[in-house]
Structures are given as C-alpha cells and as structure tokens.
Amino acid sequence: MEPVNEAAIAWEETAHGETGFRRKKLAAAAAAQGADGDGAGPDLGCSLYELPPGKRSWPYHYHTGNAEAFYVLSGTGQLRAGEGEHPLEPGDYVACPAGPDGAHRVVNDGDDELRYLAFSTMRDPDVTVYPDSGKVGVFAGAPPGGEGERDVSGYYERDSDVPYWDDDC
Template sequence: MPINESDVDWSTIGPDDTGFRRKQLGAAAGGDDIGCSLYELPAGERAWPYHYHTRNEEALYVLSGTATLRLDDEEEELAAGTYVALPTGAEHAHRVVNDGDEPVRYLVISTMDEPDVVGYPDADALGIYAGTPPGGDEDERVLSGFFHEDDDIDFWDEIADD
C-alpha cells in the first residue's frame, strides 16, 4: 500500500525526548521483511550509538544536509545523494553524527530478520532481540535485553544445574 511520509508521525528517539526523530515508513506501508525509516538528526546530535548487527544488513541514503559517518573507526563525510551499504559484522560498525549547522535527513533501509544480536563496541555491550528485530514492534518481542560483554556466566555452573 503506498503511503506518503507526511501521513506518518514522527517518533523521538533518545532520553527526555531529545535527540533525533524517526518515521517508520516500512511498517506504515505494511512491510514485513524490509524496514525503511526516515531520520532527521538536528545539528550537533548523534544517532544510535556506534554499533553493528550480526543478522540485519542496513543501507543509508542521505536526502538533505551533511553529517559524518563513523564507519569501522574511520570518518566519512555524508552529503545529499550519498548511499552507504552496511553489511553485518563488527567490521561494519557505524554511527551518524551531525556536526554541521543544519538538520540532516536520511533513509535507513534494513532487513528485518530476527533474532538479532547488536554489538556496541564503545560500551563493550550487546543487545539481543527476539520475536521482532530492532526497529520492530516492541510489544511482540519475546526476548530482549542489553548486557555488558563481561557479564558472561559459566553455563554448567550457573544454568545447567538449576
């Protein structure tokens, strides 16, 4: 079903309703296996923390404005018309930072596979999503959480004996 982005409400991402905004276009159009979100990132703000997916591939396309993409610990300039493929794996960790004076608008397209584990290298943490993938309906999640990588426990001592 075709939709117009003007008919989709913004949701604000981040603490205390500050940060960046997203319109989940893929979900609004009835998409199941491919997600598409329109993001608007104000000047001086950062999008999601530096991360990578183990299951879901993403792509980014800049519609307007300029920003910096931190990609595998390198910095790349983004401008209107720039397309970036973001395959799975730690070598494709990424984050968008708007270090300019104007908002930047961009699309993120992704596969919507689950379960997915998301790595956050700067925090030595990971996120787990099952039931719906990241960006999916949180009410349908059967399992999710965020953990420090050093929270590892011994399976046989901690779980198997219970």
C-alpha cells in the same frame, strides 16, 4: 499494496544525551496497510530520520544478523564507520553489512538538519554489539526497529559470562 506517504505518518522522537532524532517508520506503516500480504511485517525496514545539528544517531554499533544502509536526502554530517570518519552529503549512499565490518554511527556536525533514509533487513533474532561501551543487545520475537512484542530483549555487558552448567541442572 498501496503507497504510504510520509506526511501521513507521525514522528517518533528519541533524545538521550548527544543522541537525538526524529523517525518515521515507513516500512512499518506500509505493512500496517497490508503491503506485505500477511500483516506480519516487512522483510525490509525503511525509516526516515531527521537528525538536528550537533546530534548523533544511535550509539556506535553493528548487528550480527541484519545489514543496514543509508541514503542522505539533505544536510551534511559524518559517518563513523570502522576506524574512520567519512563526510556525508545529499546523494550519498552507505551500505553497512552485518558483523563488525558494518559498525557505524551517523553524526550531524553541520548547521542544518540532516535528513536521510535508513534501510535494514528485518531478521529475527538479532544481537547488536556496541564496541565503545562493551555492551550487547539481544532481541528475539521482533527484529530491531520492528513492530510487535519481543520474547527476549535486553542489554548486557559483553564480557559478563556465566557457566553453561550450574549446580541446579
């Protein structure tokens, strides 16, 4: 087990509409160095995020199988959680349980970059629910934010449904 310094990890950038951030997958880098002992990946995810002014993180969502938490390092913003908005500032810690009570989205409504750590359990499989758009994401083979190839991965309309039995069975 060796320390991983964030300065040695490349930024991954995501930009789509109002969503835009940079992320360094700290736990994945540690696992790549064998920190978990078997090379299969950590049981706890951790990423460093930088969210520019006026941008939002992932769409408002919750995970059915994974909890998440955030620790604000610098900057200010808003956390949309449940039915409310909550200010974020350096030193704030937020825990988002798995399930509807853990629905969240981080927004940088400040003038400076919002920098925070995001932690998550790394359970596989997982279903991510997006209440605003009526979608679900289904992931199996690698947890959300995890490394590796997935057996199943896709986004679907939450209300779409097909019968269990069809004429071909």
